[in-house]
Amino acid sequence: MKELKHLNKYFKKYWFKLFLGIIITITARIFQLVMPSYVKNSIEVVEKYLEGTMPKPEATSLLLEYILIIVGAALLSGFFTFLMRQTIINVSRYIEYDLKNEVFDHYQLLNLSFYKKNRTGDLMNRISEDVSQVRLYAGPAIMYGMQTLTLFVCLIPLMFIKAPTISFYALLPLPILSILIYKISKIIHKRSTKVQEFLSTLSTFAQETFSGVSVIKAYTLEPQINAEATQLALEGKNRSMDLAKVDAWFFPLMILLIGISNVFVIYIGGREYINGNIESIGTIAEFILYVNMLTWPVAIVGWLTSLVQRAEASQKRINEFLQIAPDLKNEIEVETPIKGAIEFDRVSFTYEDTNITALRELSFEVEDGQTVAILGKTGSGKSTILDLIARLYDVSSGEIRIDGTPIKKLNLESLRSSIGAVPQDAFLFSDSIANNIRFGKESASEEDVENVAKMAVVHENIMGFSRKYDTVLGERGITLSGGQKQRVSIARALLKDPEIYLFDDCLSAVDTETEEAILTNLKKASRNRTTLIVSHRVSSAKNADKIIVLDEGRILQQGSHDQLVEQEGYYKELYAHQLSEKEN
Structure with a gap:
């Protein structure tokens, strides 16, 4: 017994x-x-x-x-x-x-x-x-x-x-x-x-x-x-x-x-x-x-x-x-305010379950309020960077610092409550659309919910449903299309109004015109907010203050859009390829 x-x-x-x-x-x-x-x-x-x-x-x-x-x-x-x-x-x-x-x-x-x-x-x-x-x-x-x-x-x-x-x-x-x-x-x-x-x-x-x-x-x-x-x-x-x-x-x-x-x-x-x-x-x-x-x-x-x-x-x-002890421990009990400056110092990370090394001695800085886009081939470590910033995992070696403080010395709840994340695979609950958006801020009014939905360019879609914002979604949001799910997830993050935005290829299922409108609204909403955008599209990255191109967990290129299109390499080739696709 x-x-x-x-x-x-x-x-x-x-x-x-x-x-x-x-x-x-x-x-x-x-x-x-x-x-x-x-x-x-x-x-x-x-x-x-x-x-x-x-x-x-x-x-x-x-x-x-x-x-x-x-x-x-x-x-x-x-x-x-x-x-x-x-x-x-x-x-x-x-x-x-x-x-x-x-x-x-x-x-x-x-x-x-x-x-x-x-x-x-x-x-x-x-x-x-x-x-x-x-x-x-x-x-x-x-x-x-x-x-x-x-x-x-x-x-x-x-x-x-x-x-x-x-x-x-x-x-x-x-x-x-x-x-x-x-x-x-x-x-x-x-x-x-x-x-x-x-x-x-x-x-x-x-x-x-x-x-x-x-x-x-x-x-x-x-x-x-x-x-x-x-x-x-x-x-x-x-x-x-x-x-x-x-x-x-x-x-x-x-x-x-x-x-x-x-x-x-x-x-x-x-x-x-x-x-x-x-x-x-x-x-x-x-x-x-x-x-x-x-x-x-x-x-x-x-x-x-x-x-x-x-x-x-x-x-x-x-x-x-x-009896399984959590690998991630909240070592700081008191709340720690977050502004948004991020620094990766020779960070390496290997997934325990697959033994795949996603990042290799990666170093870069993101200033408070800066927008940084991260591009690269599939498996280059883009999403891993966002997971590490939210401290969903701890690094294998190196150190991540937020506002100059090692991430492990920050209160975990304070860190995550200061982040508005939109994952690559948008997850919605079997609840009303309004409550799914309010997931980012339960006390939000109907007007606030509608405002962020408009910013995410999903308001008109919602108004087309018979019950509008009271429409109850199926499991995992199956009632909505892929693009609609992504935009509802973006509205959820915007409603939270956090210090740091993490967008993980969250516009992959929307057309170019809608993407342009959302990006314009995101730029306004994320002003003076640190923003990291992971994408496969140059159109999502070109207006960023800094663009980082990854390859096998290492930085291949780094700079602004104007700087990178002048350099021979992955970014210039991707830009030219996507530009020709758009013209066709």
Whole structure:
């Protein structure tokens, strides 16, 4: 149970409710123990009446009294059982809530390489299915465990005090039941773990299929995907059937051994009554009730063991991620103001997951308020520069300084809140267009949202939708075209009005005329703001204060547009090529 020690902090947090729940559980079981004795007393009253040793009025009065006590005890037991569930089960829900938040918060701290190594379906399964399994340990396992312990401690001694011989034979099948249930539970645990692991595979397949449905349709891969889905469904069915076949033994075994215990009670009890060792047939009825009261707690020992094992297996999967320390640590707690001067000093960077070296001893400076364009072939390291400035990764060697301060000595939240980034692959949420733009600034008014949309040249497109800015987008913004998604992302960054703008080839999906209009607006909006523009187009870069041309992580050329078109090299060739394309 070492993996489950992680939950101890939550048990401490909710200790009072748990303690109250345990007291209520004990009280509920004590009221339950009242009933068998009064059933016995009721039968004895009937016996005495039939024997003629008790008059009818007295017998009727006593029976009514005992029935009221039995009904009262049952009602009180039921009431306290309700309170028990309201305390202990509620605590398990609180723990589930806290654990899900802890896992989600930790997910957000982990860097991008973690998400490249792990599949989305598996991440979702651990925060949903695995946490749900752990909740069963934090609630039902404690509740039923306390019920079982209370009944064992109170009932078994009581039974042996009243009739040792009947007690011995009545309890004889119960340890066998517990052992068999335990053995079955171990098999259930192994097979349920396989089912749980398979759910991650299934979740990942479904998530990737639904996200990539446009590609599947474009390549007419529906038959192939259906075949894979059928195979996965068949495998899932087989695993679930393996589990169900073992699970099917649980209740039949329990009923069989309960029946054996009841047979022992009736046979041994009857013999004891005949031999005069017990005074009343009511004792037999009382012990039948005792056996039935003990049956579920005894059977549940194995089930509880299985529950704990499954919870530990799930918590182990959760702990695997929780124990991954974030590579990026916020070493400065106080806020650090950002102006926007950027300096790369012999920076090298290698991606851990692919071992590809994206930058090699790169050095350059960007002055506060300056606009710098970065060009180069695919894989030259352009996007990596922007990721390092936002500190999505830490450099392998060298140093990045913002306003003369090493980036690691800046408050991470201050740094990122001062940046307005538009990624190459624009990501929009399944929300309204207005809320997607407000993602950059939640307090923005409708007028502010419309103004930045106009600057991003997407306002007219939005007004063409039936619900305008209240139009709810599909997953990942699938409702919009590629160019519209890019422009909504630009509007989001403009609304934030940050100190540093990072535009990563964010105009690749728009036409030249729209690009020109957006660039003109961006120039106005980013005045006195540090701006880095990554692009494949000279048209996006020519108005920049400085242009940097990269090749395999090194600076190939550097200077203004006028300077670079006079130099032989990559920029002049690219400019000439794109100019001829535009003329054609």
